[in-house]
Amino acid sequence: MVGDRVDYRSAVTIRTVLRAAAVTGATFGVVLLGSPAFAAHRDDGDDPGKGLSALETLLIFGVIPVALFLLIALLVSAPSIARGPRYRADRGWQGPPLVFGAPRDLQLPSGSTMSGGRAIEAAPGDSTSEPASEGGGASARW
Amino acid sequence: MLDGEVLTPRQQDEINRAIDIAQRESGLSFTVYVGPPTGDPRAFARKLLAALPDPEQSAVVVVDPTQRRLEIVTGRVAARNLDDRACMLATASMTSAFAAGDLSGGIASGIVLLGEQARHPRSLHLDNP
Numbered sequence: 001m002v003g004d005r006v007d008y009r010s011a012v013t014i015r016t017v018l019r020a021a022a023v024t025g026a027t028f029g030v031v032l033l034g035s036p037a038f039a040a041h042r043d044d045g046d047d048p049g050k051g052l053s054a055l056e057t058l059l060i061f062g063v064i065p066v067a068l069f070l071l072i073a074l075l076v077s078a079p080s081i082a083r084g085p086r087y088r089a090d091r092g093w094q095g096p097p098l099v100f101g102a103p104r105d106l107q108l109p110s111g112s113t114m115s116g117g118r119a120i121e122a123a124p125g126d127s128t129s130e131p132a133s134e135g136g137g138a139s140a141r142w
Numbered sequence: 143m144l145d146g147e148v149l150t151p152r153q154q155d156e157i158n159r160a161i162d163i164a165q166r167e168s169g170l171s172f173t174v175y176v177g178p179p180t181g182d183p184r185a186f187a188r189k190l191l192a193a194l195p196d197p198e199q200s201a202v203v204v205v206d207p208t209q210r211r212l213e214i215v216t217g218r219v220a221a222r223n224l225d226d227r228a229c230m231l232a233t234a235s236m237t238s239a240f241a242a243g244d245l246s247g248g249i250a251s252g253i254v255l256l257g258e259q260a261r262h263p264r265s266l267h268l269d270n271p
Contacts, residue, residue, distance in 0.1 A: 087148045087245050092208035095148035097177025101161040107193055108175075135191070137215035138229035139184060142237035 149176070153246035160250035164257025170220045171196060172253055176205045176245070187213040201256060205240075205249060212237055220260070228259035 052060070087093065099106065149157075161172045173194060179186035187204040194200045198219040205212055214229040232252045239248025 083150070087207065088243075093148065093177050093206075095177075097175060097179075098149060098154070100154070100157050100174040100176075101165075101171065102173045103195060106173075108190065134218045134221070135216040136221035136224070136226040136229060137184075137187070137213065138226055138233045139214070140212045140230075140233035140237045142210050142212065142241045 149246055156246050156250045157253070160253040160257075164253045164260075167254075167257040168223065168260035168262070169199070170217075170224065170257075170260055171200045172203065172256065173200060174203045174205065174249055174253065176207070176249070178206055178208045179204055183209070183211050183213045184215070187215040191215050191217060201260075203249070203253065203256075205236075205245070207240075207245060210240070212240070214256070223262045224256060224260040228256065231259065232256045 097108070099108070157174060161174065164170070164172050171194070173190065175187075175190060183204055183206055187202050190204065191197050191200060191202040194202070196217075198217040201214065201216045201220050201224060203212070203214050212233050214233060216224050216229065232255045235255055236248040236252035239245075239251060
């Protein structure tokens with residue numbers, strides 16, 4: 001049984017090696033065939049000028065692409081950064097609670113006013129004499 | 143009104159409009175609280191209702207997106223026209239919208255639904271507006 005498994009594995013390994021060799025060989029073949037195109041012959045009247053210094057090379061091929069990348073990334077994310085956090089169903093609520101349809105000076109039961117001002121302890125009489133306890137309602141989860 | 147960043151101004155307008163419509167329709171005043179309540183949501187909704195200027199004629203909707211809980215409580219007088227069955231209907235409508243990720247739309251349609259359910263014939267000597 002063990003021998004079978006070893007045989008199977010070696011067959012896979014051989015196939016992998018063959019594949020890698022084929023890919024490598026094909027690549028090198030193409031490069032070798034095309035190598036005359038890379039030969040530096042000077043044509044009449046050409047003027048290649050000075051080569052780039054290491055710093056210039058870095059600037060052109062390193063700094064400028066990175067800067068462009070950052071600029072585009074910034075442009076993409078700028079609107080949502082300006083808008084601030086938004087409600088997403090899977091991330092809960094990020095931000096202060098919102099109250100609609102209530103008077104401006106309503107004191108939330110948490111003890112803080114709507115404007116986030118001073119913390120006010122709920123008066124003990126308020127909680128005991130809840131006139132709304134005779135009312136109705138419904139609750140649900142989702 | 144808090145300048146909340148979490149709901150866009152358009153979404154907040156949607157909710158405010160729905161509250162206006164429901165109040166005009168029913169004569170009750172509706173208050174919506176969106177956010178994590180302190181303590182038990184039902185008790186919180188009750189306290190919020192008690193803190194309103196006219197708790198008898200009011201209904202409070204507390205939406206807790208973090209715990210995914212919804213509470214609707216009604217005042218004593220409001221409960222006559224807006225019974226628990228109507229509130230259940232509104233919660234069903236709202237939670238199905240919330241489950242689909244539409245918070246403001248669910249709140250707005252639920253409030254309008256509450257207003258329609260609470261519609262009753264006007265008696266001019268009782269309903270002051």
